[in-house]
Amino acid sequence: MPILLIAIILGIVEGVTEFLPVSSTGHLILATELLGFDAEKWGAFNVIIQLGAILAIVVLYWRTFWAVLEGLLRKNPMSWRFVRNIVIGFVPSAILGVLLIDNIEALLGNAVVVAWALIVGGFAILAIERFARPGEIVGVAEMPLRTVAGVGLIQCLSMIPGVSRSGATILGGLSLGVERRTAAEFSFFLAIPTMLGATTLEILRHHDALLAGAGDVGFGTVAIGFVVSFIVAIVVVxxxxxxxxxxxxxxxxWYRIVAGAAALAWLTLR
Incomplete structure (x- = not known):
């Protein structure tokens, strides 16, 4: 299969799944496995193109970010609480990500882990939907520190491929009393520093291979996946x-459960 087509396919998968509670990383791993790609060769590509989807959030919510910036300059308490909550929510995964980077990369090639995580995560979503009380916290700046820290800790579960970063943060927020839209938007905003950090680590660790286009997966190929994921993510969000x-x-x-079960069956029988 032409490498350009592979980059486009993976870019579409990333753009569609990054902000849905279905695990973009898990779907990228399964896509490489299903289509017979070398998962190790595309590992850095799969992480870096997530930044394209993150850029979609910056574009879609630019008014929010601009208002926060203006508020910071005017020393508006709401703007400072907004930034405080994003930083505190990001810190647990940042620390754990640096400490466990080698273990995380080892899991990125394990499609069986992805399949099980999709299934377990699906049942977890059903449980939270069934038992969580309607959220009363509206607005990212209104989230109390205890809730923000809880969501940040729950986000660490998404280091297991297939769990879903957006799913963990959104459902974590719901279980801690955050209203649906606010939980989703906090997940979007939290993705910016989280994926910036993950992408920076990947570029630093694989810079030489990407610059040389090792296995044809160089910065040019990454750029194509980046643009495709950006465009698709804007529509999906x-x-x-x-x-x-x-x-x-x-x-x-239910999609997670069916997709995970199908992937597990295929991986077992192939």
Missing amino acids: KAFVAYISRHGFAPFA
Whole structure:
């Protein structure tokens, strides 16, 4: 398969799944396995193109970020609480990510782990949907420190491929009393420093291979996946926010269970 087509396919997968509670990393790993790609060769690519999807959040919510910036300059307490909450929510995964980077990279090539994580995560979503009380906390700046720290700790579970960073943070927020839309938007905003950190680590660790285009997966190929994931993510995020504002997460849970079971069966029988 032409490498350009591979980059486009993976870019589409990333853009569609990054902000849905279905695990973008898990889907990228399964895509490389299903289509017969060398998972190790595409590992850095899969992480770095997530930054394209993150850029979509910056574009879609630029008014929010601009208002926060203006508020910081005016010493507005709400703006400072917004930034405080993003930083505190990011810190646990930043520390754990640096400490466990080698272990995390080892898991990135394990499709069986992804399949099981999809299934278990699906049932977890159904449980939270069933038992969590309606959230009363509205607005990222209004989230208390205890809730923010809890979501940050829960986000660390997403270092297991297949768990889903967005799923962990959104459902973590819901279980801690955060309203649906706020939980989703906090997840989006938290993704920015989280994925910037993960991408920086990957570039530093694999800079020479990417610059040389080792195995044809160089910065040019990454750029194509980046652009595709950016465009697709803009469309998906708009639709996702509109959907969850009115409906629940159960369809995503059942999708995870079916997809994980199908992947597990295929991996076992192939």
